[in-house]
Amino acid sequence: MDASTVQILRNGTENEIIKVLEKWTQKNAQTFAFSDISDDIKERVTESLFTLLSKKASSTCHCLCLQTLRLFSREKTRLGSMITDNGLVHFMRLAGLEHYARQGDSENGVTIQLGDSDVTIEAQKCLCNLIFNSVQAQAACSKNGCVEGIVQRLKTYKDPELKFDIKFFDMRLLFLLTALCADTRPKIRFELHGFTYLIEVIDLILRDAETREEGLTDQEVDLCSEILKILFNLTVTVDRNNLDEEEEAHMMRLVCVLRDLLLCTTATKDKREEILSHTVNLLINMPRDCYEELLAPMSEGDLGIENKEVEYDGKNMEAVIVLLNFLYERLDRPTKSLKESLTPILHCLCETCRANRSIRKFCRAKVLPPLKDEVKQLPEEGSTLRNRLCKLLTSPILEVKELAADFLFVLCKESVNRMVKYTGYGNSAGLLANRGLMLGGQSQGQGDYSSDSEDSDTEEYTNLAEQVNPVTGRYEQEKTKPWECMSDEQKEYEAMKLVQAMDKLSREGIIQPSTLGEDGKPKPVSHILELVENQPNLPPSTDNTDD
Numbered sequence: 173m174d175a176s177t178v179q180i181l182r183n184g185t186e187n188e189i190i191k192v193l194e195k196w197t198q199k200n201a202q203t204f205a206f207s208d209i210s211d212d213i214k215e216r217v218t219e220s221l222f223t224l225l226s227k228k229a230s231s232t233c234h235c236l237c238l239q240t241l242r243l244f245s246r247e248k249t250r251l252g253s254m255i256t257d258n259g260l261v262h263f264m265r266l267a268g269l270e271h272y273a274r275q276g277d278s279e280n281g282v283t284i285q286l287g288d289s290d291v292t293i294e295a296q297k298c299l300c301n302l303i304f305n306s307v308q309a310q311a312a313c314s315k316n317g318c319v320e321g322i323v324q325r326l327k328t329y330k331d332p333e334l335k336f337d338i339k340f341f342d343m344r345l346l347f348l349l350t351a352l353c354a355d356t357r358p359k360i361r362f363e364l365h366g367f368t369y370l371i372e373v374i375d376l377i378l379r380d381a382e383t384r385e386e387g388l389t390d391q392e393v394d395l396c397s398e399i400l401k402i403l404f405n406l407t408v409t410v411d412r413n414n415l416d417e418e419e420e421a422h423m424m425r426l427v428c429v430l431r432d433l434l435l436c437t438t439a440t441k442d443k444r445e446e447i448l449s450h451t452v453n454l455l456i457n458m459p460r461d462c463y464e465e466l467l468a469p470m471s472e473g474d475l476g477i478e479n480k481e482v483e484y485d486g487k488n489m490e491a492v493i494v495l496l497n498f499l500y501e502r503l504d505r506p507t508k509s510l511k512e513s514l515t516p517i518l519h520c521l522c523e524t525c526r527a528n529r530s531i532r533k534f535c536r537a538k539v540l541p542p543l544k545d546e547v548k549q550l551p552e553e554g555s556t557l558r559n560r561l562c563k564l565l566t567s568p569i570l571e572v573k574e575l576a577a578d579f580l581f582v583l584c585k586e587s588v589n590r591m592v593k594y595t596g597y598g599n600s601a602g603l604l605a606n607r608g609l610m611l612g613g614q615s616q617g618q619g620d621y622s623s624d625s626e627d628s629d630t631e632e633y634t635n636l637a638e639q640v641n642p643v644t645g646r647y648e649q650e651k652t653k654p655w656e657c658m659s660d661e662q663k664e665y666e667a668m669k670l671v672q673a674m675d676k677l678s679r680e681g682i683i684q685p686s687t688l689g690e691d692g693k694p695k696p697v698s699h700i701l702e703l704v705e706n707q708p709n710l711p712p713s714t715d716n717t718d719d
Contacts, residue, residue, distance in 0.1 A: 181220035193236035238294035245301035266295035269321030296341035314353040343398035350405035387437030400450035407457040427465035460527035518575035577603035596645025608692035
């Protein structure tokens with residue numbers, strides 16, 4: 173673009189303008205920086221485009237003007253008049269989101285004017301780019317009625333004539349504003365009642381899919397995903413322990429809708445993964461008392477043989493089964509992406525199991541069933557959920573390791589003995605050390621655990637329990653002790669060699685020998701011989717109360 177382009181935009185015919193803009197937008201469709209265009213030319217082109225958008229012209233001409241501005245808005249700098257108050261209001265008008273104040277009213281009203289759909293969508297895309305790239309645009313759009321316009325249009329989403337792309341980019345705009353402008357969150361939740369409208373839109377989509385007797389389309393999943401991201405932003409800073417009755421009712425309603433999303437079907441597997449991921453993220457923000465809404469009561473007609481797998485304690489556990497299956501599938505991800513793929517679902521399961529007794533007991537039955545012949549192999553060997561979670565206990569990814577340990581610990585009702593029984597003392601040592609529980613005992617955690625017990629050790633486990641190594645968590649046949657044939661002098665000689673080797677490693681900083689302090693946490697020692705003084709016993713490896 174150069175001065176001749178500016179001249180055509182200002183004085184050319186509509187056909188000439190369309191021809192120039194069409195050629196330039198096609199050439200730069202994948203361009204994100206325009207270093208070849210000077211600041212002056214870019215600003216003059218921008219002003220000319222705004223002038224054209226103010227005049228009557230064909231939809232094609234207006235769309236090309238907006239496409240050009242959208243490409244310009246990809247740059248994080250040199251946004252010029254696009255991010256002025258007048259420029260942003262211009263985009264809002266074309267997007268059908270212009271805000272008007274009603275004279276005589278104490279509150280502001282919103283009038284939605286929807287013109288050509290293609291023009292509306294291009295204007296929305298421009299606003300998305302500007303809000304993403306400019307702090308000035310973020311601040312302006314949080315106050316100039318853009319938020320009010322979007323929430324107002326939410327009420328019209330039942331209209332079948334309203335195009336999907338308009339709904340989608342409305343939600344993309346609202347997501348960006350709630351993510352980047354914290355002051356928009358309480359406005360949407362309390363002043364505009366947007367929280368309720370957003371839940372209703374998801375519910376409407378689910379009911380439509382149910383009426384069609386088919387799964388969610390890819391477009392419906394995309395729209396739901398954007399709404400779930402907005403709801404996450406609206407709830408991430410909420411004090412979950414200090415909600416009034418109305419807010420708690422909204423949260424319970426939301427969890428009911430999230431349960432429906434967990435159980436819905438989609439047209440493709442990838443979209444199923446996407447909707448589950450966003451649902452899990454949002455579940456983490458929910459108050460503890462609301463997790464009960466994940467469980468639907470089983471009626472007498474539902475208790476047939478075909479529903480035996482989903483029934484537990486008279487409740488329908490389908491949603492919990494979906495969460496466990498989601499965890500199992502995420503465990504197959506490459507190691508490089510384990511943190512991003514596993515931390516949300518592990519966090520979600522920790523929260524739900526700690527908060528809800530029925531969910532915890534059901535998850536325990538699935539993840540940590542009574543031990544039988546499995547005790548003959550290491551806890552981390554095998555393909556069951558227990559095996560794969562135990563393997564994570566020694567993961568180099570700190571967040572994954574801690575959340576996997578926390579999940580298993582919650583399933584064990586935060587009992588050290590039970591944790592050691594199912595994972596081995598070696599695997600659980602990190603968690604026990606962090607919590608000061610290496611001397612055994614019961615954690616004083618947040619869980620409200622019952623004292624009753626419903627099952628006990630299996631006969632197979634009981635027969636092998638005496639020979640289970642508490643450190644490895646595996647049955648080991650009794651072996652001949654190597655020192656049985658040694659004289660006392662040989663034993664003392666070998667012991668001193670071991671002490672000297674450990675002392676050398678300690679002095680070179682390769683290892684840090686520790687003993688257990690009174691708080692149950694490791695305490696470094698100044699000399700290796702301190703390790704043999706006042707050593708506590710390891711906690712017992714068996715526990716007969718397995719609820």
